[in-house]
Amino acid sequence: MLQKISHFMRQANFIDGDWVGADSGATIDVVNPATGSAIGTVPRCGEAETRRAIEAAKRAFHSWKKTSADHRAKLLRKLHDAIMDNQKALAELLVLEQGKSFAEAKGEVGMSAAYVLWYAEEGRRVYGDLVPSPWADRRILVTREPVGVVGAVTPWNFPSSMLARKLGPALAAGCTAVAKPASQTPYSGLAWGVLCEEVGFPNGVVNIVTGSASEIGDELCTNPLVRKITFTGSTEVGKTLIRKTAGTVKKVSMELGGNAPFLVFDDADIDRAVEGAVAAKYRNSGQTCVCTNRFFVQAGIYDRFVERLAAEAEKLRVGPGMDEGTQQGPLIDDNAVAKVEELIGDATKKGGKVVAGGARHALGGTFFQPTVISDATPDMRFMQEEIFGPVAPVFRFETEEEAVSLANDTVYGLACYFYTGDLGRAFRVMEGLRYGLVGVNEGIITTVEAPFGGLKESGLGKEGGHQGIDDYLDTKYVCIGGLGL
Numbered sequence: 267m268l269q270k271i272s273h274f275m276r277q278a279n280f281i282d283g284d285w286v287g288a289d290s291g292a293t294i295d296v297v298n299p300a301t302g303s304a305i306g307t308v309p310r311c312g313e314a315e316t317r318r319a320i321e322a323a324k325r326a327f328h329s330w331k332k333t334s335a336d337h338r339a340k341l342l343r344k345l346h347d348a349i350m351d352n353q354k355a356l357a358e359l360l361v362l363e364q365g366k367s368f369a370e371a372k373g374e375v376g377m378s379a380a381y382v383l384w385y386a387e388e389g390r391r392v393y394g395d396l397v398p399s400p401w402a403d404r405r406i407l408v409t410r411e412p413v414g415v416v417g418a419v420t421p422w423n424f425p426s427s428m429l430a431r432k433l434g435p436a437l438a439a440g441c442t443a444v445a446k447p448a449s450q451t452p453y454s455g456l457a458w459g460v461l462c463e464e465v466g467f468p469n470g471v472v473n474i475v476t477g478s479a480s481e482i483g484d485e486l487c488t489n490p491l492v493r494k495i496t497f498t499g500s501t502e503v504g505k506t507l508i509r510k511t512a513g514t515v516k517k518v519s520m521e522l523g524g525n526a527p528f529l530v531f532d533d534a535d536i537d538r539a540v541e542g543a544v545a546a547k548y549r550n551s552g553q554t555c556v557c558t559n560r561f562f563v564q565a566g567i568y569d570r571f572v573e574r575l576a577a578e579a580e581k582l583r584v585g586p587g588m589d590e591g592t593q594q595g596p597l598i599d600d601n602a603v604a605k606v607e608e609l610i611g612d613a614t615k616k617g618g619k620v621v622a623g624g625a626r627h628a629l630g631g632t633f634f635q636p637t638v639i640s641d642a643t644p645d646m647r648f649m650q651e652e653i654f655g656p657v658a659p660v661f662r663f664e665t666e667e668e669a670v671s672l673a674n675d676t677v678y679g680l681a682c683y684f685y686t687g688d689l690g691r692a693f694r695v696m697e698g699l700r701y702g703l704v705g706v707n708e709g710i711i712t713t714v715e716a717p718f719g720g721l722k723e724s725g726l727g728k729e730g731g732h733q734g735i736d737d738y739l740d741t742k743y744v745c746i747g748g749l750g751l
């Protein structure tokens with residue numbers, strides 16, 4: 267049934283099928299990044315509420331794990347349909363709290379539904395093995411079982427789809443969950459509580475708590491009833507969670523920070539490269555972990571590429587997400603703007619030239635001009651630091667070896683992109699780059715069918731693809747004797 271945004275905007279937490287406030291009554295203000303005005307509040311929950319949510323998830327797990335994969339798939343398909351029926355209202359809620367353009371918000375909600383549908387089916391293909399036994403009188407089985415209660419922590423930049431690619435496989439596998447959305451964008455996460463309740467998931471299967479990140483996080487990481495933590499966010503916080511889960515040896519999936527290189531070789535199709543560059547850089551105003559952080563362009567095509575990219579950047583429509591035609595919304599907050607300004611200042615001090623944008627937008631607030639900086643050099647901070655904003659530094663290179671070496675010179679290893687018309691070069695570079703995701707002549711590559719996840723300090727585990735459900739399953743070996751065979 268079609269609902270309005272107010273139906274999904276819950277100022278309460280969803281625990282064991284009930285909508286509740288914090289024990290203390292404390293709340294957190296939620297702000298519209300496009301205007302700086304308050305949208306509403308959510309409960310400031312902590313350790314005690316989180317513990318109750320974990321205990322509810324544990325109780326629910328005993329029966330949820332016994333449902334058939336087909337039964338779980340039917341519920342997940344109903345959830346998919348409910349999301350798509352309400353795509354407009356859910357996208358409006360996403361724009362309100364996160365600021366992205368309505369077009370991108372609709373895309374994110376659609377991606378959320380796609381993850382749910384994908385895992386509805388993947389859950390029905392969790393196969394085991396009947397292994398040829400080395401003993402004539404025994405039989406060997408290998409089964410895969412849901413890990414149990416899952417703790418999920420998600421970021422503000424994709425508050426719906428990041429939750430979808432955790433809850434989708436978790437529920438399909440037979441796990442139950444306690445999810446903590448980012449405090450800056452809690453409503454899209456709480457909307458999952460509304461949807462799951464209305465679709466008919468049993469009480470306690472899905473719980474959504476908001477509040478003190480450290481208190482909720484500590485309880486999720488240390489409570490022995492939680493058997494897995496799945497996190498999307500900064501590498502710094504990811505390392506904290508890995509340390510804290512060590513005490514109870516939980517499974518962890520980590521989707522962390524990135525520092526994506528984008529290589530353009532002299533033999534590239536420049537029109538295609540510029541189109542891919544704009545998409546890979548300015549999506550969500552540059553606030554994605556797979557956004558290009560460093561452009562490396564070969565000397566023969568450098569000047570033309572910089573000129574074309576600058577021209578395209580200056581065409582981008584900056585404005586509030588619900589305004590017709592908006593392509594670039596505001597940054598999430600003042601800290602994000604300050605970081606971007608710091609990195610631009612560092613680059614210009616070291617010889618970088620601003621050839622497009624470079625300053626706060628005339629709209630004020632946290633709106634920022636899509637920016638291009640030429641003559642970037644490896645001593646500049648954004649060579650190693652994630653920008654997480656609409657700034658495109660363009661470095662020059664001479665040889666293929668130099669480009670691959672520069673691209674790999676980072677602790678991160680999430681996404682990378684390169685453009686070439688030479689098939690041999692494509693294989694050499696694809697095999698030389700140390701990244702989990704590679705776009706060859708493509709700037710937007712995320713899809714539910716493919717495993718998303720980084721190497722090195724960009725994370726552990728995969729989300730999406732058939733791989734994405736593996737981390738929610740334990741493998742059990744069974745040896746059966748006494749059969750009188």
Ligand SMILES: NC(=O)C1=CN([C@@H]2O[C@H](COP(=O)(O)OP(=O)(O)OC[C@H]3O[C@@H](n4cnc5c(N)ncnc54)[C@H](OP(=O)(O)O)[C@@H]3O)[C@@H](O)[C@H]2O)C=CC1
Pocket residue numbers: 419420421422423424446447448449450477478479480482483484498499500501503504506520521522523524554555652654680720724725
């Ligand atoms: N690899 C990937 O797929 C993605 C990676 N990222 C990365 O995330 C960063 C930006 O997102 P951002 O939300 O700022 O990242 P943060 O890591 O700051 O926050 C992510 C989530 O972690 C929570 N959190 C913060 N501290 C703790 C803690 N001590 N214990 C438990 N939870 C905690 C936050 O809660 P609260 O909001 O209450 O502080 C939020 O829900 C960038 O580095 C980006 O690259 C983002 C998206 C995708």
Ligand SMILES: O=C(O)[C@H](O)CS(=O)(=O)O
Pocket residue numbers: 423424427428553554555556712718
């Ligand atoms: O949060 C992110 O940055 C997402 O992982 C990017 S994507 O999955 O939408 O490409």
